[in-house]
Amino acid sequence: MNEPSVFSVSDVNEIIKQTFQEHFLLSNISVSGEVFGYSQPDSGHKYFTLKDDYSQIRCVMWKSKYNESNSGGNFIIEGSKIICKGYCNIYEVNGQLQLYVSRINAQGEGSLQAAFEELKVKLRNEGLFDDSRKRNLPQFPKKIVAITSSTGSVIQDMKNVLSRRYPIGELLLIPVSVQGENSIDDICDAFKITNNFSDIDVIILARGGGSIEDLWSFNDERVAKAIYGSKHPVVSAIGHETDYTIADYVADYRAPTPSVAAEIIAPDMKNVKNNINEKINTGKNILEKKLNEKFYRLDLNLEKLNNNYPDFLEMKKNIYNLISSMDFVISNTIKSKKEKITNIKNSINILNPKLSLKRGFALVRNKNGKIVNKTASISLGEHLSFELSDGSAITEVKEINQDD
Structure with missing residues (x-):
């Protein structure tokens, strides 16, 4: 064979x-x-x-x-x-x-696109997309909440942008599934959690790019209603620049990508500092110009007095001496104020709680943003936020133990 x-x-x-x-x-x-x-x-x-x-x-x-x-x-x-x-x-x-x-x-x-258009018309008629209800973003947010996956590049990209542009801002992550059968409930629950805290300044709802199926959770009516019911301004950053979801239409502001969302909410502190210095210099120039005008008029008046009243020569001398003394006093005052400002900055840095956080400590706050330092002030099931040296986390109290 x-x-x-x-x-x-x-x-x-x-x-x-x-x-x-x-x-x-x-x-x-x-x-x-x-x-x-x-x-x-x-x-x-x-x-x-x-x-x-x-x-x-x-x-x-x-x-x-x-x-x-x-x-x-x-x-x-x-x-x-x-x-x-x-x-x-x-x-x-x-x-x-x-x-x-x-x-x-x-x-x-296709069926998905048809469902998208149908829901978009429905929610627009219900007023969820109205510009009149959309809120302005805070100029200098203190606490920023990111609702996104804890894995992948999205959260890291936003951290990098905030660290570079706005290091004084606090970024808090609420990890959720961003696609799949559990993602819709995760996202809605995350917004329920944020509504329990009054000290949140802005929320970023973010996800990386993908197909229409991958992004479909952000086209769900329940997610749209959760965004609409948020007590805090919401920035959507779903997919790439060409991707539009229902969440983008409901959010207070739509960013083309998660990284751009971080740039939108976080002012560049270098630019802020430059703007302040520019205004200081402008004010200084205006002040110098006005002082020069005053001194010029003073010289004219003194010249008139000198020509018409010789006895006023001594007065002129005294006035110049007075001006010289004033200049000395002003210079010393400015120097003293600068030293006080430097001392205040040093004191603030010494009192900065983030230095303690780097040594392994954590700040615990309740939903109202108040610091918790006793077990008697917390209760089972309560959501607490922990501020660490490199960010924050939200946890739920499962057990309370008191020292004897």
């Missing part, structure tokens, strides 16, 4: 590829489905997935095919339904089945 032939992986994929090419239907086929996972790298080729309720297939449209057909680009939108004409074959490198697209026609909006 003859042993069966043994083929290499490349040989098998080549046989499958040849079979696809010779199949009369798969070599020229039109496929309808809903777009998701669309991307276009610098090469200009277009990659996306077509799906229906039961299956999906990867699609490729080469740049040359797109340029030849001069159609399809406007139809490849996350959530849209399209008809792709082309041929099916495998990508030999990984053996993946792909549809190589030569032409695209629109079939109508």
Whole structure:
């Protein structure tokens, strides 16, 4: 009995590829489905997935095919339904089945996009998007809450921006799932927690980029109502600059990315310092100009007195002596004030609680922002915030133990 032939992986994929090419239907086929996972790298080729309720297939449209057909680009939108004409074959490198697209026609909006538009109209009619209800962002926020995932680059990017631009701001993370079945409840619960604290200045609701499915939790009506019911201003930073969600329309301010959101709420302290110095210099110049004008008029009057009343020469001398004394007093006063300011700054730095935090201590505050230093002032189930040397956290009291 003859042993069966043994083929290499490349040989098998080549046989499958040849079979696809010779199949009369798969070599020229039109496929309808809903777009998701669309991307276009610098090469200009277009990659996306077509799906229906039961299956999906990867699609490729080469740049040359797109340029030849001069159609399809406007139809490849996350959530849209399209008809792709082309041929099916495998990508030999990984053996993946792909549809190589030569032409695209629109079939109508996909189910997700249709649901998005329907909810957008509903919430707009209910007034959730009205500009009149949107709040201004604080100029110098003290406590900033980020509602986002505890993993990934989003929270770290925001920390880096705040550390560079606005180190005096306190960033507090409420970790949530940003996609999946638990994400909607997580986000809504996070807003309930923030509503229990009065000392929060602004909230950033953030997530990195993704497909329309990945971002769909932020198109949920419950999340929209949670943002609308927030007691504090909300900045949305969902996905990339081209991604728009229902959350963006409800939020008080929409940022194109999480990093930009951090820049929007955090003034650059270097610029603030430069502006203050500029105003000080402007005021100094105005004061010097007015003083010079006064001295000039004084010289004119003294000259008149000198010409008409020789006896007033001594008065002129006394006046100049007085001016000299005033100048000395003013200089010493300014010097003394500067020394006092320096001493005050040093005292503030000594009293800065963050120095103690770096030694392993923590500041505990209740929901009203008051410092907690006794177990008698807390209760089971209460949410407390812990300020550490590099940030803060919120916890729930599960057990209370008192020292004898």
